[in-house]
Amino acid sequence: MKLTNKGRYAVMAMADLAQFKDNGPISLTDISLRQNISLAYLEQIFIKLKQENLVKSVRGAKGGYVLESPPEEIKISNIISAVDEKIKTLNCKKESKKGCNNKSSKCITHNLWDQLDQHINSFFEKVKLQDLVKKNQMVDR
Amino acid sequence: MKLTNKGRYAVMAMADLAQFKDNGPISLTDISLRQNISLAYLEQIFIKLKQENLVKSVRGAKGGYVLESPPEEIKISNIISAVDEKIKTLNCKKESKKGCNNKSSKCITHNLWDQLDQHINSFFEKVKLQDLVKKNQMVDR
DNA sequence: GCAATTCCTACCTTTTCAGTATGAATTAAA
DNA sequence: TTTAATTCATACTGAAAAGGTAGGAATTGC
Ligand code: FES
Ligand code: FES
Numbered sequence: 312m313k314l315t316n317k318g319r320y321a322v323m324a325m326a327d328l329a330q331f332k333d334n335g336p337i338s339l340t341d342i343s344l345r346q347n348i349s350l351a352y353l354e355q356i357f358i359k360l361k362q363e364n365l366v367k368s369v370r371g372a373k374g375g376y377v378l379e380s381p382p383e384e385i386k387i388s389n390i391i392s393a394v395d396e397k398i399k400t401l402n403c404k405k406e407s408k409k410g411c412n413n414k415s416s417k418c419i420t421h422n423l424w425d426q427l428d429q430h431i432n433s434f435f436e437k438v439k440l441q442d443l444v445k446k447n448q449m450v451d452r
Numbered sequence: 453m454k455l456t457n458k459g460r461y462a463v464m465a466m467a468d469l470a471q472f473k474d475n476g477p478i479s480l481t482d483i484s485l486r487q488n489i490s491l492a493y494l495e496q497i498f499i500k501l502k503q504e505n506l507v508k509s510v511r512g513a514k515g516g517y518v519l520e521s522p523p524e525e526i527k528i529s530n531i532i533s534a535v536d537e538k539i540k541t542l543n544c545k546k547e548s549k550k551g552c553n554n555k556s557s558k559c560i561t562h563n564l565w566d567q568l569d570q571h572i573n574s575f576f577e578k579v580k581l582q583d584l585v586k587k588n589q590m591v592d593r
Numbered sequence: 594g595c596a597a598t599t600c601c602t603a604c605c606t607t608t609t610c611a612g613t614a615t616g617a618a619t620t621a622a623a
Numbered sequence: 624t625t626t627a628a629t630t631c632a633t634a635c636t637g638a639a640a641a642g643g644t645a646g647g648a649a650t651t652g653c
Contacts (some may be wrong), residue, residue, distance in 0.1 A: 358630095387564070449568075512651025513597040
């Protein structure tokens with residue numbers, strides 16, 4: 312059970328945006344340097360964040376990205392799901408795919424994983440982007 | 453973020469053992485058929501469960517596996533960790549490996565993942581094997 | 594003795610992750 | 624108006640992990 316870099320990077324980058332939100336559009340180059348994430352990889356991540364309306368982009372020189380909402384309104388769950396970091400704990404069979412339920416009934420652990428799923432999601436729902444920034448306050452560059 | 457089959461199978465198999473614990477040693481063939489898991493794969497899983505003293509084995513014909521403790525004393529966390537299903541949410545750099553903390557300080561999301569880790573682990577600590585069996589009571593075969 | 598079983602270890606196939614590479618489109622500023 | 628900085632779009636690749644399979648040895652009840 313592990314978190315992927317894509318999800319982790321997405322949250323890091325969003326936290327970076329929140330931290331420097333008063334500096335106008337933040338370029339991915341800046342984020343790349345500050346957070347130590349490959350620029351090209353960040354680009355791919357931001358395509359998705361933009362599609363989900365978490366950020367908006369400003370093209371051209373001096374461009375970059377800006378948060379669409381204030382940090383206290385952005386939930387971690389929004390970020391995670393935007394980059395396709397689904398929580399996959401269940402493994403039920405569906406439409407001719409393989410899965411763990413035989414004989415058309417749920418497996419013995421189905422309920423357990425379902426609860427785990429909810430447990431994790433409730434964590435992501437509870438935490439806002441703002442919570443990250445507060446705890447890591449630092450002087451402006 | 454997903455749960456692997458190895459962990460899922462381990463819990464399914466242990467739940468099966470709990471369910472039929474009064475039938476003497478349960479062979480992996482039985483579990484394989486009931487839970488629809490490959491026999492050879494189950495064998496590998498049970499090596500680990502045995503190493504961690506969650507089950508004991510009875511070799512030879514009419515052999516199989518038996519729980520080492522009553523189902524109400526076995527935590528899901530014990531099972532998950534026995535089969536190396538670590539919860540990997542953090543990504544700190546360690547000993548010349550790559551990681552997300554540059555400049556010898558923790559990244560902005562470190563605390564978040566650390567809390568998530570604890571959140572998930574507390575779930576696994578809370579649930580006992582017995583809880584699974586109760587919810588899925590079925591008549592003996 | 595034989596069949597059922599655990600034990601052991603090597604190998605294999607597929608998928609996913611994590612990132613590179615390349616180039617086009619856009620735009621502020623010199 | 625050129626240049627440099629940027630986002631946008633997409634294809635590719637290498638490595639690792641997941642999810643098994645395969646084959647056989649050791650043990651033991653009947
Ligand atoms: S997880 Fe849904 S049937 Fe097993
Ligand atoms: S998770 Fe520990 S430094 Fe990023």
